[in-house]
Amino acid sequence: MxxxxxxxxxxxxxxxxxxxxxxxxxxxxAECVSMRSLARELGYSATALYSYYKNxxxxxxxxxxxxxxxxxxxxxxxxxxxxxxxxxxxFIDSYMRFAHADQAAYKLTxxxxxxxxxxxxxxxxxFLDLERAFRRLIQATSERRSxxxxxxxxxxxxxxxHGAAALSVAGIGSTSRISARTLRNLLLxxxxxxxxxxxxxxxxxxxxxxxxxxx
Numbered sequence: 001m002x003x004x005x006x007x008x009x010x011x012x013x014x015x016x017x018x019x020x021x022x023x024x025x026x027x028x029x030a031e032c033v034s035m036r037s038l039a040r041e042l043g044y045s046a047t048a049l050y051s052y053y054k055n056x057x058x059x060x061x062x063x064x065x066x067x068x069x070x071x072x073x074x075x076x077x078x079x080x081x082x083x084x085x086x087x088x089x090x091f092i093d094s095y096m097r098f099a100h101a102d103q104a105a106y107k108l109t110x111x112x113x114x115x116x117x118x119x120x121x122x123x124x125x126x127f128l129d130l131e132r133a134f135r136r137l138i139q140a141t142s143e144r145r146s147x148x149x150x151x152x153x154x155x156x157x158x159x160x161x162h163g164a165a166a167l168s169v170a171g172i173g174s175t176s177r178i179s180a181r182t183l184r185n186l187l188l189x190x191x192x193x194x195x196x197x198x199x200x201x202x203x204x205x206x207x208x209x210x211x212x213x214x215x
Contacts, residue, residue, distance in 0.1 A: 014052050017042065018066060021059050026104040030060060030114070060108075061120035067109045068126040071098045075133040084141040085192065091137050092161070092188050099165035106169055110162060134158045160187060 020041050024033045035056055039046040053059045074097075078090035099106040108114065117124040134154040138145065145153065164187045 010052065014062070017049065017052060017059060018063050021063050022066075022105070025060075025063065025108055026102070030108060030111075057115045058120070061115055061117075061123045064109050064114065065120075065122050065126045067105050068123075068130055071095070071109075072126070072130045072133050074098055075130075076136070079133075079136055079140060087137065087140055088191055089188060092184060092191070095161050096165055096168070096184055099169050103169045106165065110166070131155065131158060134161075157191065160190070 017038060020038055021033065024037060024041070028037075033056065034046075035049050036046045038056075038059070039049050042049075053062070074094040075091055078094040079087050081087045081090045115123075117127050131154060134157050135150055138150045138153045138157065164183045168183050
């Protein structure tokens with residue numbers, strides 16, 4: 001068993017465990033990964049890993065936190081775009097890019113088979129931070145909405161994004177002859193028109209809708 005480590009070393013080793021777990025989850029699927037398989041690759045006994053994580057579910061939660069934080073950071077960066085139309089488009093592209101860049105990670109992050117966020121405070125907080133990014137998007141493009149409307153619209157928008165990404169990642173779009181790009185443009189069109197405040201976004205939404213059906 002490894003010697004007791006200072007806090008920084010503990011954090012570094014926990015991160016190393018997560019990195020190995022990410023790779024194994026991606027290559028084998030979460031159900032085929034165990035504390036024993038992780039310990040074997042790290043060169044420790046399975047017992048040693050329990051000094052850093054209680055069980056595999058806690059490692060899963062930690063890995064999901066990392067993925068969600070990366071997704072959220074990209075969305076906030078997208079909101080630095082100048083115009084409302086550019087913000088919405090960059091936001092959608094950032095989300096879809098994350099979903100497609102590592103499809104196994106995306107599926108793992110949002111899988112209903114994984115531990116509920118409520119059992120893991122850091123994971124619950126990561127999902128709240130993700131929702132805040134969506135609220136920021138709504139606030140940046142819809143000045144006339146009340147706080148309650150912003151909250152509801154942000155949650156519905158997150159659900160729409162996840163639905164479109166899940167369909168695309170699952171390959172359902174290709175079987176129904178709707179490409180990932182078409183799904184993206186339809187989502188953009190719907191969002192722009194829904195957020196319209198002065199007519200400018202609605203016109204952009206109609207352009208995006210036409211692009212979707214022209215493909």
